[in-house]
Amino acid sequence: MTLAGRRLAVIHTGGTIASRPDPGGPGLTPQQAPAVPGLPGVTVTAHQPFRLPSPHVTPEHMLRLARLIERLAPDADGIVVTHGTDTLEETAFFLHLALATDTPVLLTGSMRHAEEVSWDGPGNLLDAAHVALHPDSRGRGPLVVFGGDLFDARTVTKVHTSAVDAFGGYPGPIGRIDRTGETAHLRFFARPEARPVYAPARLGARVEILYAYAGWQGEGYEGAAARADGLVIAALGTGNLPAELLPLVAASAGAGQPVVIATRTHAGPILPVYGYPGGGATLVAAGAIPASFLNAHKARLLLLLLLSLGHGLEEIRGVFGAGEF
Incomplete structure (x- = not known):
């Protein structure tokens, strides 16, 4: 595919790909964003709405x-x-939910900075550019490209703290790009899917995440419930909690506050199977909302958008139940 005459917009937001070691102190600090290498004939425009390490990125920045x-x-x-890379998957999923455009949007970054001999930034950036400019990428929603692998924003996750191939997620990549010289070879393993758009004018809700563990008796639950408009619990297994959480979840749901049950495991759906107190079936009967296959931090973003759009408890239950994301 020839790239001549095509138009590419590159939006830099910060992160390791735009960082250098600070000679006056410890750690990495933001520096000039890298240019896209090797795109003859392509008109490239650069934009920088903010320059932040990804732990400083908020949903308001995503909007x-x-x-x-x-x-x-x-x-x-x-x-x-x-x-x-720390919150790249959250921004990707937020954009997946909030963007209506069919124009390809590719997110990437790097695990190593520009002064390391194995800097992965230029290669990832060039891969992302080739995929973004390919006609087969239209209508797929935002994608993540890292190390040549392409990931769906709904399932991609950071699976390693420092490895160059830090991104994965069940059931794996939905495509692959390889380059030989100036030629890019792109293959998709899935077809584009229709997706709804959840785009509020502003983010007017607060959603907190609680993390389940063996012996949890609800510490922190009531404080979070009092502060938040909705809760997400990273629960055990297929969506189970200690028995002490059942009345707390029931009280929240009874008051109209959505409580979404995700899983703290690496992958898999929420399945309300177990009928013991705190088991998934009892939580759903008490009003909890299964998160389908979304992890806790992605379920939080979907719940945040739905609440900001003014959706009520039953509407939210319907969106999660139908897997409409």
Whole structure:
């Protein structure tokens, strides 16, 4: 595929890919964002709505990013977003939920900085550019590209703290890009899917995550429930909790506060199977909402958007139940 005449918008948001060691102190600090290498004939425009390490990125930043992408999309054949890896998967999923455009949007970053001999930033950036400019990428929603693998925003997750191939997620990549010289070879293993859009004008809700563990008796639950409009619990296994949590969840649901049950395991759906107190079946009977296959931090973003749109408890239950994301 020839790239000549195509238009690429690159949005830099910070992260390791745009960091250097600080000569005056410990650690990495943000520096100039990298240019896209090796795209003859492509018109590239650069944008930087903010420059942050990814632990500093909030849903409000994600909403700003979504609005920028919507403005750029009509005049771009593809859009690349560079991002720190710690919360890249959350930004990708937020954009998956909030963007209406069919213009390809690719997110990438790097695990190593520019002064390391094995810096992975330029290769990931070039891969992302090629995928973003390929016609087969249209209509797929935002994708993540890392180390040549392409991931769906709904299932991608960071699986290693320091390895170059840090991203994965069950059931695995949905595509692969390999380059030989100036030629890119792109293959998708899945077809594009229709997806609803959840795009509030502002984020007007608060959602907190609680993490289940052996022996948890509900410590922290009531405080979180009092602060938040909705809760997500990273539960055990297929969606189970200690017995002490059952009345707490029932009280929240009875008051109209959504409580979404995700899993703390690496992958898999929430299945309300067990009927003991705190088992998944009893939690659902008490009003809890299964998160389907979403992990806790992605379930939080979906719940945040639904609440910000003014959805009530039963509407939220319907969205999660139907897997409409």
